[in-house]
Amino acid sequence: MKRDSWQRSAITSSSVGFYLGASLIALCTLTPIILIAFAALTSRAELYTWPRSIIPTKFSLDNLKYFINAYGVLKSTFNSILVAMVTILLSLLIGAPAGYALSRFRFRGKEAFKLGILITRMFPTSLLAIPLAVMFLRWRIYDTILGVSLMHTSLSLPFTVLITASLFLKVPYELEEAALTLGCNRITAFIHVSLPLILPGLAAAGIFTFVTSWNEVFAASILTVQNRTLPAHIMATLEASPLNFKFAGGFFMIIPAIVFIFIIRKYLLSMWGISVNK
Amino acid sequence: MDCRRTALPYFLLAPTLIFLLFFFVVPLFQVIGLAFSSEHSIFTLRHFNRMFGDIYYQDAVINTLKMAVIIIPIQLVVAFLSALIINKRFKGSTLFLYIYAIPLGISELGAGLIWLSIFTEKGYLNSILYQLGILKEAVIYLSYQSPQWIMTAIVITEVWRATPLVMIILLSGLQMIAKDYLEAADIFGANWWQKVWLIILPLLKPSIQSALIIRTLLAFQVFGPIIVLAGRLFPVMASESFFWYTLIRNEHVAATYALLLMVISMIITWSYLVFLKTKDEQVGVL
Amino acid sequence: MKQRRILILMITAAVATVALLVLPVVAKTQVFFASTQFRPIEEQQFIRDEILHPFTEKTAIKVTMLNEDYGPFIDRLLAEAKAKKSNTDVFGTLHGDFPDLLANGIPQDLKNLPALPGRTFIPELVKLGQMNGQQVYIPWTQATYLMVANKKALAYLPTGVELNALTYEQLLQWAKNMHEQTGGPKFGFPGGPKGLFGRMLHGYLYPSYTGHQVQKFNSPEGIELWKYLKELFKYSHPSSVIYESMSDPLLLEEVWVVWDHTARSSPALREKPDQFVAFPSPAGPKGRAFISVIAGLGIPRGAKNLEESWKLIDLFTQPETQVKILKGTGFFPTTYEAINYVPEGALKILAEAVTKQAGATDGIVTLLPVGLGNRSGEFVPIYTDTFQAIVVQGRPIETTLKRQEAILQKLFAETGAPYPQP
Numbered sequence: 001m002k003r004d005s006w007q008r009s010a011i012t013s014s015s016v017g018f019y020l021g022a023s024l025i026a027l028c029t030l031t032p033i034i035l036i037a038f039a040a041l042t043s044r045a046e047l048y049t050w051p052r053s054i055i056p057t058k059f060s061l062d063n064l065k066y067f068i069n070a071y072g073v074l075k076s077t078f079n080s081i082l083v084a085m086v087t088i089l090l091s092l093l094i095g096a097p098a099g100y101a102l103s104r105f106r107f108r109g110k111e112a113f114k115l116g117i118l119i120t121r122m123f124p125t126s127l128l129a130i131p132l133a134v135m136f137l138r139w140r141i142y143d144t145i146l147g148v149s150l151m152h153t154s155l156s157l158p159f160t161v162l163i164t165a166s167l168f169l170k171v172p173y174e175l176e177e178a179a180l181t182l183g184c185n186r187i188t189a190f191i192h193v194s195l196p197l198i199l200p201g202l203a204a205a206g207i208f209t210f211v212t213s214w215n216e217v218f219a220a221s222i223l224t225v226q227n228r229t230l231p232a233h234i235m236a237t238l239e240a241s242p243l244n245f246k247f248a249g250g251f252f253m254i255i256p257a258i259v260f261i262f263i264i265r266k267y268l269l270s271m272w273g274i275s276v277n278k
Numbered sequence: 279m280d281c282r283r284t285a286l287p288y289f290l291l292a293p294t295l296i297f298l299l300f301f302f303v304v305p306l307f308q309v310i311g312l313a314f315s316s317e318h319s320i321f322t323l324r325h326f327n328r329m330f331g332d333i334y335y336q337d338a339v340i341n342t343l344k345m346a347v348i349i350i351p352i353q354l355v356v357a358f359l360s361a362l363i364i365n366k367r368f369k370g371s372t373l374f375l376y377i378y379a380i381p382l383g384i385s386e387l388g389a390g391l392i393w394l395s396i397f398t399e400k401g402y403l404n405s406i407l408y409q410l411g412i413l414k415e416a417v418i419y420l421s422y423q424s425p426q427w428i429m430t431a432i433v434i435t436e437v438w439r440a441t442p443l444v445m446i447i448l449l450s451g452l453q454m455i456a457k458d459y460l461e462a463a464d465i466f467g468a469n470w471w472q473k474v475w476l477i478i479l480p481l482l483k484p485s486i487q488s489a490l491i492i493r494t495l496l497a498f499q500v501f502g503p504i505i506v507l508a509g510r511l512f513p514v515m516a517s518e519s520f521f522w523y524t525l526i527r528n529e530h531v532a533a534t535y536a537l538l539l540m541v542i543s544m545i546i547t548w549s550y551l552v553f554l555k556t557k558d559e560q561v562g563v564l
Numbered sequence: 565m566k567q568r569r570i571l572i573l574m575i576t577a578a579v580a581t582v583a584l585l586v587l588p589v590v591a592k593t594q595v596f597f598a599s600t601q602f603r604p605i606e607e608q609q610f611i612r613d614e615i616l617h618p619f620t621e622k623t624a625i626k627v628t629m630l631n632e633d634y635g636p637f638i639d640r641l642l643a644e645a646k647a648k649k650s651n652t653d654v655f656g657t658l659h660g661d662f663p664d665l666l667a668n669g670i671p672q673d674l675k676n677l678p679a680l681p682g683r684t685f686i687p688e689l690v691k692l693g694q695m696n697g698q699q700v701y702i703p704w705t706q707a708t709y710l711m712v713a714n715k716k717a718l719a720y721l722p723t724g725v726e727l728n729a730l731t732y733e734q735l736l737q738w739a740k741n742m743h744e745q746t747g748g749p750k751f752g753f754p755g756g757p758k759g760l761f762g763r764m765l766h767g768y769l770y771p772s773y774t775g776h777q778v779q780k781f782n783s784p785e786g787i788e789l790w791k792y793l794k795e796l797f798k799y800s801h802p803s804s805v806i807y808e809s810m811s812d813p814l815l816l817e818e819v820w821v822v823w824d825h826t827a828r829s830s831p832a833l834r835e836k837p838d839q840f841v842a843f844p845s846p847a848g849p850k851g852r853a854f855i856s857v858i859a860g861l862g863i864p865r866g867a868k869n870l871e872e873s874w875k876l877i878d879l880f881t882q883p884e885t886q887v888k889i890l891k892g893t894g895f896f897p898t899t900y901e902a903i904n905y906v907p908e909g910a911l912k913i914l915a916e917a918v919t920k921q922a923g924a925t926d927g928i929v930t931l932l933p934v935g936l937g938n939r940s941g942e943f944v945p946i947y948t949d950t951f952q953a954i955v956v957q958g959r960p961i962e963t964t965l966k967r968q969e970a971i972l973q974k975l976f977a978e979t980g981a982p983y984p985q986p
Contacts, residue, residue, distance in 0.1 A: 018363070018366070018368075021359070021363065022363045022374055025356070025359070025360055025363070025378060026374055026377045026378065028438070029377055029378055029380060029381060029438070030377060030380075032392045032393065032396065032438060033380065033392070035392070035395060035396060035402050036391070036392040036395055039395045039402075048400075048812075048815045048816055050400045050405070050416070050816065050817065051400075051404070051405040051408045051409050052400065052401070052402065052405040053405075054402065054405065054406060054409075070605050070608075070609060071605070071608050071609055071612055072608075093293070094293040094294055094297050095294055097289075097290035097291070097293060097294075098290055098291045098294035100290055101286070101287040101288075101290035101291050104287075105284070105286065105287040107284075107287045107288070110287075113291060113295075116298065118547075120298060120302050121491075121492065121495055121547075122495055122540060122543040122544050122547055123302060123305075123306070123540060124498065124516065124519075124539045124540055124543065125499055125516075126499070126516060126519040126520065126523075126532070126535070126536040126539065127305065127306070127309050127533075127536035127537065127539070127540050128301065128302070128305050130309060130312065130519070130523060130529055130532050130533055130536060131304075131305040131309050131311075131312065131533070132301070132305055133529075134308065134312075135304070135305070135308065137643070150301065151301075153297070153301075154297070154298075154301035154302065157294065157297060157298070161294060186286075211382075211383040214385070215383070215384070215385030215386070215387075215388070216385070217385060217386060217387045217502055218499075218501065218502075218516070218520060221520075221524065222523060222524070225632055225636040225640065226630055226632070231385055231387045231388075234387060234391075235387060236633070237603070237604070237605050238506070238758075238808070239756070239758035239759065239808035239809060240603060240604030240605065240607075240808070240809050240828065241604070241605050242605075242606065242811065242812060242831065243812050243816075245605055246391055246394065246395075247391065247395055249391065250387075250388050250391030250392055250394075250395070253384075253385060253387065253388040253391075254383075254384050254385075254388045254392070256383065257380060257381075257382075257383025257384045257385075257388070258380060258383070260383055261376065261379050261380050261382060261383045262376055265372060265375060265376040265379065266372070268375070268379055268382075268446055269446060269449055269450050269453065332949075333949050333952055333953045333957070333959075334949075334952075398816075398818075399803065399816070399818045400816040400817070400818055415747065415748070418748075418801070418802055418803060420803050420806055421803055422802050422805045422956050423802045424802070505757070507806075508806060509757045509805065509806040509808070510756070510757045510805075510952070511805050511806060511956075521757060524633075524635070525757060525758070525941065525945070526941045526942055526945050527938070527941035527942075528939075528941070528942065
C-alpha cells in the first residue's frame with residue numbers, strides 16, 4: 001500500500017505517541033471483554049471472595065457448563081439462531097429488490113421512499129413491539145419464532161435496503177447491460193453478473209443482521225413467553241440468577257460478536273457505503 | 279442509468295412497502311390507539327395524565343435527554359480520534375479496526391452484564407484498585423446516594439458499547455476525502471491541527487450529521503445497561519416503557535411513553551437536518 | 565470459486581431454516597405444567613432433575629414444566645379458556661391468583677377426584693383452597709419472608725436484644741451500630757425493580773405499624789412508619805434500591821443483615837450454612853406482621869390428560885417429595901407428615917425461623933390482595949413508588965402519602981376488590 005505524504009509525515013513525527021494512543025484505545029476496548037471472560041472462567045467460590053482475583057487462580061469451565069446446562073439456555077440459543085436466520089432470509093428477500101431498484105432506476109417517488117426509510121429509524125423498538133404483541137396474539141403468531149423474526153425483520157429491513165443499494169451501486173450497470181446484449185434477460189443478467197460480485201458484501205450484511213437479531217432484547221422479551229430467545233431468557237431470569245450464571249451468560253452472548261465481527265471486519269466500512277480496500 | 283418509464287422499480291419496492299405498512303404504519307396507529315383509548319372510552323387522556331403524574335416521569339425525560347447530551351459528544355471525539363488512527367493505514371491497522379469494532383456486535387444486555395462484573399461493590403474495579411493499594415475499602419458505585427457514579431457507570435458502558443458505530447460512519451467519511459486537499463495543505467505548510475480543523479472536519483460534516491442522527495435515535499432507546507446497572511434508579515423513557523409493560527402490566531401507559539419518545543426523536547432528527555444542513559446524499563446511508 | 569461457495573452456503577442455510585420452521589410437531593403424550601413458582605434458575609433445575617425426572621422414569625409420563633411470570637401465566641390460561649382449548653394440564657400458582665381464575669371459569673372442582681393416600685394436609689390450607697363451594701386447588705407449598713444475618717453481624721446487636729423477638733426500632737439501632745462501627749452500611753433489602761421489597765412494605769411494615777395494609781395508608785401511624793424508614797435507609801446499603809435477590813450480596817458480604825423471601829436468601833444458606841442465622845421479621849407497634857405465601861395446584865376445565873395430571877399433583881403432595889423440595893429450594897410443605905420431618909443444616913436454620921415467626925405471640929398474618937384482576941400488577945408499585953418518592957427522592961411525607969393514597973383507593977374502588985387482610 002502506498003502511503004501518502006501527509007500520512008507518512010504524521011507517522012514519523014510522532015509515531016511512538018501514535019502507537020501509544022492507538023494501543024490505549026484498543027486496551028480500553030479489550031479489557032472489559034477479557035474481564036468477563038475471566039469472570040466466566042473463575043470458579044464459583046472464587047467469584048465470591050474479596051478482593052476478587054483478576055486472573056483466576058484456576059481456570060474452570062464449571063460456570064459455562066452450568067450455564068449451558070441450565071434449563072432453557074440451549075433451547076433459547078437455538079431459538080435465537082433460528083430467529084436470526086429467518087430474519088436474514090426475510091430481510092434479504094424483501095429488502096434486496098428494493099435496494100436494487102434504488103441503485104438501478106430513476107423513478108418518481110424515489111426520494112420519498114428514501115425519506116420513508118429514514119423515518120422508520122425514528123421508531124423506538126418499544127413503539128413497534130408493544131402493538132405488535134397485541135397484533136401477533138390476534139394473528140396467532142405471538143410467542144413464535146416467526147413473530148420475533150418478523151419484528152426483527154422490521155428493525156433490519158431499512159438497513160438491508162440501504163446496504164444492498166450501496167452494494168449494487170458499486171457494480172457498474174454497464175456490466176449488466178453488456179450481459180443483456182449478450183442474450184441475458186434482466187434476471188439472468190442479475191444472477192450471472194451482479195450477484196456474484198456483491199455476494200461477499202451481502203454475506204457481511206447478513207452477518208450484521210444476524211448480530212443485530214441475536215442481540216435484540218426489548219422486543220424479544222415482549223413477544224415471547226415460552227419460546228424465548230437467549231437475551232430474553234437471560235433478561236427474564238436475571239433477578240434470581242446467581243453471579244456465575246450472569247457472568248457465564250454475559251460471556252456466552254458476546255462470543256458471536258467476537259467471531260462474526262472478525263469475519264466481516266473488511267466489509268464493515270463497505271456496509272456503510274464506502275470500501276476500505278481501495 | 280435506466281431512464282425509461284417502467285413499472286419494474288415499483289414491483290421491486292412493493293414487498294418493502296407492504297412490509298413497512300404492516301410493521302410500521304399499522305403499529306404506529308395502534309400505539310396511538312392504545313395511548314388515547316381505554317376499555318371504557320374511545321378517547322381519553324387518562325394514560326397521559328397517569329404518565330405525567332408518575333414519580334418516575336420527570337426523571338425519565340430528563341435522564342433520556344441528559345444521557346444523549348453527555349454521551350454523544352464523548353462518542354464523537356473518541357470515534358473521530360479512532361477513525362483518524364485507523365485511516366492512517368499503518369501496519370496492523372486492520373487488526374486495530376477489528377478490535378475497535380468488537381463492541382459493535384455486543385448487545386445492550388451483554389454490555390450491561392460485562393460492566394456489572396466491574397462496577398458492583400465487590401466487583402473488578404474495586405478489586406483492582408484495592409489490590410493496587412489505591413483504595414482502602416470498596417467504594418459503592420451503584421448507589422442512590424451517588425447518582426453521579428451511576429450516571430458515570432452508564433455513560434462508560436454506553437461509550438464503550440456504541441462508539442464503534444460512530445467510528446465506522448466517520449471512517450467511511452474520512453476515506454471519501456480526496457487526498458488532493460490534504461496534499462495541498464501540506465504544500466502550504468499546514469500543521470496537523472489546521473488540517474483537522476480546516477479541511478477534515480468541514481468535509482466530514484455529512485458523516486458527522488449521519489452519525490449524530492443515528493446515535494441520538496439509538497441513545498434514546500437504550501435500556502439494557504440501564505436496567506442491569508441501575509434498576510429503576512436511573513429511569514429513562516425506554517426503560518419506563520418496559521417496566522410499565524412487563525412489571526405493572528399496563529400497556530396503555532407503556533404506549534404513551536413509546537409515543538412520547540417517538541415525538542422527541544422526530545423533533546431532534548428534524549433539528550439536526552435543519553441546523554446541520556448538508557447538500558450531500560449521505561443521509562441516505564442511515 | 566469463493567463466491568459460489570458462499571452462495572451454496574447461504575442457500576443451504578436458507579433451506580435448513582425453512583425445513584426447521586415447517587418441521588412437524590411430534591405428538592407425544594405428556595403433561596403440560598405451568599407454574600408461577602420455582603422461577604429462579606436453580607430452583608427450576610432442581611425441580612426438573614430431582615422431582616420430575618424420576619417421576620418420568622417411574623411412570624413414563626413426560627412432564628413439560630413452564631415457569632413464567634404472573635402476567636403471562638394468567639394471560640395464557642385466559643386465552644386458552646377463551647379458545648376452549650386447554651393446552652395446560654396442571655397449573656400451580658399463588659392462592660391470590662385463584663379468585664380471578666375462578667371468576668373466568670378456569671379451575672375445575674377437584675373434590676371428586678380420587679383421594680390422595682398417605683398424607684394429611686393442614687386443614688386450614690385445604691379450606692383456603694375452597695372457593696364457591698369448589699376445591700379449586702390442592703395446597704402445594706408455603707413460603708414466607710425472613711431475616712437472615714451473617715454471624716459477624718451478631719457482635720453489633722444492641723445489648724439485651726433477643727433476635728427472635730426483634731423489633732423494627734432495634735433493627736434500626738443494629739443497622740446504625742454496624743454502619744458506625746464497621747465504617748459502612750451492612751443492612752440490605754431487595755428494593756430493585758424485580759426485588760420483593762414491596763412485599764415488606766405492604767405486608768410487613770404497614771400492618772406492623774398501622775395494623776392494616778391499605779386502610780391506614782395515610783394516617784398518623786403511617787407517617788411514623790415513613791419517618792422510621794427514612795431513618796433506617798440512612799444505615800442501609802445504598803445498592804438496596806438495585807438488589808433483586810439478597811443471596812449474592814450476602815455471599816459477597818456486601819451486606820450482613822437482610823430481609824428477603826426464603827427462596828431468595830436460601831442459596832446463601834445452602835452455600836455456607838455455618839456462616840448465617842435466620843430469624844423472624846421484626847415487630848412494630850401493632851405487632852409482628854408477616855406474609856404467609858400459599859401456592860396451590862389446580863387443573864383447568866377441559867384439560868385432556870386428567871389421570872396423568874392427577875398423578876402429578878399426587879407426586880407434588882407426597883410427604884417425601886415435599887421434604888425434598890424443602891431441602892432443595894426452601895419452599896415449605898403443606899402436609900403434617902412433611903412438616904414433622906426435622907431438617908438439618910441450612911434448612912434447619914430456615915425451618916426454625918419460619919416456625920418461630922408463625923408461632924410468635926404478637927404475630928399478624930398478612931394475606932396477599934385478591935380480586936384486583938388484570939390490575940393486580942399495580943398494587944405493589946404503589947408502595948414501592950411511595951418509597952422511591954419519600955425516601956430516595958426526599959419528597960415530603962404528608963403530600964406524597966395523600967397522593968399515593970388516592971391512587972390506592974382508586975385501584976380498589978375501580979376493581980371492586982375487598983381490602984386484603986388485615
